[in-house]
Amino acid sequence: MSVETVESAGPTPKRGISILFGLTLLGLLVVLWLLLGLATNAFWTPNNISNLLRQGAMTAILAVGQTFVIITAGIDLSVGAVVGFTSVIVAWLLAAGVPLWLAIVATLAIGVLIGVFHAFGIVRMGLPPFIITLATLTSLRGIGLLITNGSTISITDEAFTNFSRADFLGIPSLFWMVIVVAIPAYVFLHLSRFGRYLFAVGSNSEAARLSGVNVNRTIYLAYILSSTCAAFVGLLLASRIGIGNATQAEGWELQAIASSVIGGTSLFGAVGSVHGPLLGAFILATINNGANLLNVNSFWQRIITGLLIIVIVYFDQLRRRGSR
Amino acid sequence: MTTGLQEVARRHEAEVKAVSGRPVPRGEPILELRGLQKNYGTVEALKPATVTFLSGEIHAIVGENGAGKSTLIKLLTGVIPRTAGEVLWCGDSVQLATPNEAIARGINAVHQEVVLCPHLSVAANMFLGDEMNRRGLMRKRAMTDAAQGVLDDLGFNLPANATLGSLTIGQQQLVATARAAMRGTRFLIFDEPTAYLTRQESAQLFRLIRRLQGEGVTIVYISHRLEEVFELADRVSVLRDGTHVGTRAISETNEGELIALMINRTIEQIYHKEHFPLGETIVETRGLSGPGFADISLSVRAGEIVGLYGLIGAGRSEFALGLYGRQPLTAGEVYWQGRKVEIGNERKAMELGIALAPESRRDQGLCLNLPIGLNINLPVFRRLTRGLTINRGAEAANADRQIRDLKIKTPSRRVLASAMSGGNQQKIVIGRWLSHGAKLFIFDEPTVGVDVGTKAEIYRLFARLLEKGAGIILISSYLPEVYELADRLHVFRQGRLVASHDYRAASHEEVLAQAINA
The missing domain is CATH 3.40.50.300 (P-loop containing nucleotide triphosphate hydrolases)
Structure with missing residues (x-):
């Protein structure tokens, strides 16, 4: 009815989440920072801020990759395992004397392959995304442990390990990596046709197919991007902790999904952005950081994170209902 | 009990x-x-x-x-x-x-x-x-x-x-x-x-x-x-x-x-039938078979509406999906402008110049929780892309043009498709193909859940397409519609083409009897 047409004439989300929601999240982040600044002297120190940025950076990159998948109405549970696995791979390659650049390229290529495998399972074998990525979650950790025989591989390449401790223009290099990922991700999702296809497939894949969208290729793209982001984070983690260990990054997939959802991504698909999960990741990192500074029991951090997910998604639901 | x-x-x-x-x-x-x-x-x-x-x-x-x-x-x-x-x-x-x-x-x-x-x-x-x-x-x-x-x-x-x-x-x-x-x-x-x-x-x-x-x-x-x-x-x-x-x-x-x-419109103005001189054959199927239909031979010429009538489940939509490359074909041949072609998937069909407005707007037609503009532009994003990114101006212009031309009642292309009425949703599904330059349009039940005024608009649109030299396959379970509009009317029953009639050559009762085998 034209009636309903006019009803939604207000601020309607054009692609994914609205600017208003993004600003609300940014506001929340700023409020958190101001409150923590008042509550503790240790917060606004250069040391702590760069620590916070480093903490948030890896989740943020995972969350961006995850968001591509969630927009297609899928889920990638494997990203944490991919991070641990690829940290082993890069450490292993470096230990075997492979040149640094080649080790990095090869590790990223493994990320691509894992994504290809996921999409193959979904598209060709007809497996639900939840299942195929759950399967890789457990088996990648197993493979990683097999390679290292259950131990860790230390990384002796100083150029590699120094990277994560370096700053550039006073900002930690890990945070720069967020920008390096976010800008092309933004162009891809919001400015290129492939981004539109992700939304269309997530909204109604049959309609997209009949409109000439290559649905299979779109799904491949989403999962490849997600696990390549995860492999990239695996490199960053290996650089930061100086070892390769398949049990690292336990539960990071949930952090990534939580960041994405807090950032306004809908698990039903077809709603999401790049800036949302970035903000979501740094909100989570701030809560963790603040809780540490305030000496809040780390168990409480988990509880707070859970409550925050409920509150933010609930308010987002209210907002959406209101605009209908 | x-x-x-x-x-x-x-x-x-x-x-x-x-x-x-x-x-x-x-x-x-x-x-x-x-x-x-x-x-x-x-x-x-x-x-x-x-x-x-x-x-x-x-x-x-x-x-x-x-x-x-x-x-x-x-x-x-x-x-x-x-x-x-x-x-x-x-x-x-x-x-x-x-x-x-x-x-x-x-x-x-x-x-x-x-x-x-x-x-x-x-x-x-x-x-x-x-x-x-x-x-x-x-x-x-x-x-x-x-x-x-x-x-x-x-x-x-x-x-x-x-x-x-x-x-x-x-x-x-x-x-x-x-x-x-x-x-x-x-x-x-x-x-x-x-x-x-x-x-x-x-x-x-x-x-x-x-x-x-x-x-x-x-x-x-x-x-x-x-x-x-x-x-x-x-x-x-x-x-x-x-x-x-x-x-x-x-x-x-x-x-x-x-x-x-x-x-405020008279009944004669609803079924808007204009006859155009028929041009070359656009598409011809010979013995086309697939899931739900068998041995379908028919052709569509430029300027012609070919009506497919039958009960729901008679195999008309399945035939359309087969011709469009969505369903695999098991036998038969397709000739496109006289040339034998293999239509393996939807994108190949699109490239040839086939457009499909499918039967179910909700399940097959629209991305309901996405904006009207995206729904309209979906098939043409490749054309709207300059280098890496979409030309936002051209994107907006194409959506706005279809909204204007088809009189889609919306304050903006940014409104979600789910907020539209049935008639306006159908216009979005149709509008998506108008800037694509298709030669053959397949409309599957285009007026289900659509009011009289919008129906008339859709029929006038058919005439506009024919005038430009396109051919139309019109699938409908509503007999007056195909009867009044189709230059040639094929009757489907249980996956087969059981009868064919020229414009108004058979009576309603005859066509109906053929469709239900009474």
Whole structure:
């Protein structure tokens, strides 16, 4: 009815989440920072801020990759395992004397392959995304442990390990990596046709197919991007902790999904952005950081994170209902 | 143990009586709207309407999309609150603030799209939320028997233990109606119930509606199909642009008057048939076979509308999907402008110049929770891309042009497709192909759930496409439509092409008989 047409004439989300929601999240982040600044002297120190940025950076990159998948109405549970696995791979390659650049390229290529495998399972074998990525979650950790025989591989390449401790223009290099990922991700999702296809497939894949969208290729793209982001984070983690260990990054997939959802991504698909999960990741990192500074029991951090997910998604639901 | 409708409905007699107001003798007002009004912000969705529904009558409501029919239903079933006005139920002023209040008073609605659980059995759906229990456990057998009793009583010939999802949409609609009838309903609203029904199913539904009327239920019947209104209704109310423009006794009006009231347009202007000189053959199929259709040979020439008529499930949509590359073909050949082609997938079909507006807007046509603009541009993003990124200006311009050309009623291309009415949604599905430069347009049931005014617009659009040298395959279960528009009419039955006629060469009865093998 034209009636309903006019009803939604207000601020309607054009692609994914609205600017208003993004600003609300940014506001929340700023409020958190101001409150923590008042509550503790240790917060606004250069040391702590760069620590916070480093903490948030890896989740943020995972969350961006995850968001591509969630927009297609899928889920990638494997990203944490991919991070641990690829940290082993890069450490292993470096230990075997492979040149640094080649080790990095090869590790990223493994990320691509894992994504290809996921999409193959979904598209060709007809497996639900939840299942195929759950399967890789457990088996990648197993493979990683097999390679290292259950131990860790230390990384002796100083150029590699120094990277994560370096700053550039006073900002930690890990945070720069967020920008390096976010800008092309933004162009891809919001400015290129492939981004539109992700939304269309997530909204109604049959309609997209009949409109000439290559649905299979779109799904491949989403999962490849997600696990390549995860492999990239695996490199960053290996650089930061100086070892390769398949049990690292336990539960990071949930952090990534939580960041994405807090950032306004809908698990039903077809709603999401790049800036949302970035903000979501740094909100989570701030809560963790603040809780540490305030000496809040780390168990409480988990509880707070859970409550925050409920509150933010609930308010987002209210907002959406209101605009209908 | 078998029970008929009466016995099952009697379970609720006491509770319904307790809240639903005093009995109203047949022919007396049961529901009165006095200046009932609904505004959304500054928009008047329903201007103050005063309508009286008489106990035991079948009262049709007709109007174009956006005329306020849905708003009225939502007000009466407690889905949305009114802005102003009064509703009298059995003489008492009532709020109808929630769906539960409406149901408790005996006001129910059967919607166009069935809202039941497809994975449960027919019986479980009929008793959903109202199960027969003994000591906290469901009496499954008793419910199945009772449901079967009701279905038999109504003459539906449906198994109560079948999974609902295994039935056709039409049969599901009948189940939904039986469900409403079981609950002591006194006032039952049908919102375009026949949109997805075959003729036989419609006939069954009509029998049921008359029977409910006979039992004293007041029926409100909303439909785009005026012939149904004349077949069924006692009185008819017309809405136009949110205004109630009149109520007539059915014996004192005619189709022409109703259409004039609805749209200020005469009936001749609806089926807009123009004949164009036929050009070269665009597509020809020889013995095309695939899942759901076999041995289909037909051709479409430039400037020609080829109609495919048949009952739902006769294989017409399957043929269209096969030709479009969505379904694999098992045998036969396709010739495109005289050249043999293999159409392996939808993108190949698009490249050749085939456009498809599929049967189900909701399942196949639209990305409902995405903006209109994205839906329109979906096939042409490649063309709108400059380098890595989309040319935003061209993207906006293409969407806005289709919205303007097709008169899609929306304040902006950013509005979500789900907010559009059926007619406007159909225009979005069609509009997506207009800038694509297709030579062959396949329209599968393009006017289902679409009002008369939009229908006429769609038919005029056909003429525009033909004029530009395109060919059209028009699939429809609505005989007057294909009959009046198709230059050549093919009849499908059980996956096969059983008869072909030139424009108006056979009678309605003949075509219908061929479709149902009577």
